[in-house]
Amino acid sequence: MKDNISKLRDCYGCGVCTAVCPVKIIDLKENQDGFYSPVISDEDKCINCGLCLKVCAFNHKELALDNSKPQSFAGYSGSDIVRQRCSxxxxxxxxxxxxxxxxYKACGVRYDVEKERAEHFIASNVEEYTPSIGSKYIQSFSQVAFTSINRKERYLVSGTPCQIDSFRRYIRHxxxxxxxxxxxxxxxxxxxxLLWRDYLHEVENKVGKAGFVAWRNKTNGWHDSWNMNIDPADPKDVDWHNSYNINIMGKKHFYQSRWKGGDLFYKIFLGNYCLNKCCYKSCKYKCFASSADIRIGDLWGKAFKDDNLGxxxxxxFTDRGNTLLEELSECILTPVSDQTCVEGQMDKCPSLPLIYRPLLEALGKEVSLRDTYNRIIKPYRLLTIPKRGINLICYKIGVKPLFH
Ligand SMILES: Cc1cc2nc3c(=O)[nH]c(=O)nc-3n(C[C@H](O)[C@H](O)[C@H](O)COP(=O)(O)OP(=O)(O)OC[C@H]3O[C@@H](n4cnc5c(N)ncnc54)[C@H](O)[C@@H]3O)c2cc1C
Known part of the structure; x- marks a missing residue:
């Protein structure tokens, strides 16, 4: 057997191997569980160069970057409009x-309503970059963008920590x-x-084909912004969907559903019931573990509990990151302690739930998401009440949760 990524199982699906392969035989395809995974189209053409394994973050225990001197900040854009629209x-x-x-060019993630997926794309100017605004809480398809990066040009590349860890290996190579x-x-x-499409199709059955999807919306403030917005296609709206210059707060959404109001996508996603297998077993990127120049996130925690803009x-992590932040006059950045910076973040991988397999098998079938939730997740939640109760007490008294 050739020494290539086909020997790996349940990898991150970051897609960097598709870009490094000199004979272009690796494609990123969705597997039966609904996660992207590399597939070799023609094993005979593999020249055994080993590059796919060399750049693969999943294939290495250690991170690509030794980031021993992180500098932590609280920060936000000086423009309230940008701040309002971003997650x-x-x-x-x-x-x-x-x-x-x-x-530079910028490689970020947008949502494609036709393909019903998040995907990396390359922007050459600020207007083109605006669809990157906002977190898309699904795995992004990176192959097309990563394979079209011109290695002689300058780029910002953003992505999940595993995508970036592999990308660091790629540019280092x-x-x-x-x-x-x-x-x-x-x-x-x-x-x-599978969860995403079940959810989306049920909403589309009510409101019509989606023309715009956003996972966060600050109408009720940043702390309650896990709020699905799915609007039917309407060409008149294209401008405001794509332009950060327009304040979305004045617009009416056709479908809005809040996590706090019991939204099923969020309950299942944030309940950790059907994450990618590697997110339970092989994520080595919590808190300060990163191969990026800069890491961002929501600054939860006590210090900013009264802030509702975000x-x-x-x-x-790097000199290049420090220099860029020094030049970022558009943002207000305040040094904070490392502890403040990561307060409220997951510091361990969640455990694989016992219902993982039955849930994935039920998703994608002709059963409503509510039925799947009631039949599989609800009984499991009842069984885990004691653990969740103890975690809630830990949270209230300000100590780390005992169970993951
Ligand atoms: C799957 C996922 C899980 C996250 N988990 C956490 C968490 O546990 N804690 C936390 O504090 N923050 C988390 N975030 C990040 C957070 O939601 C915000 O994206 C981040 O704080 C940046 O916000 P912003 O206001 O600076 O800009 P935004 O405009 O919101 O920035 C969004 C950035 O994320 C990129 N992006 C969006 N969707 C994806 C995607 N699917 N894959 C790769 N890149 C994407 C865009 O290209 C853009 O650069 C997560 C984001 C994603 C996509």
């Missing part, structure tokens, strides 16, 4: 904007780290696309 404080978007103005700034975020994990946790 946290808008620092991620401002970093993209700054680098685009300096002649080609000795082009100087051309790239890498940005990742604290990552909860990604849920199965504040980022921002961590710089």
């Amino acid at each position: 946290s404080g808008g620092v991620g978007f401002e970093i993209g904007k700054k680098l685009l103005e300096k002649g 080609f000795k082009i780290e100087e051309n790239f700034i890498l940005l990742d975020f604290f990552c909860h994990g990604v849920p199965s696309m 504040t980022n946790a921002v961590i710089s």
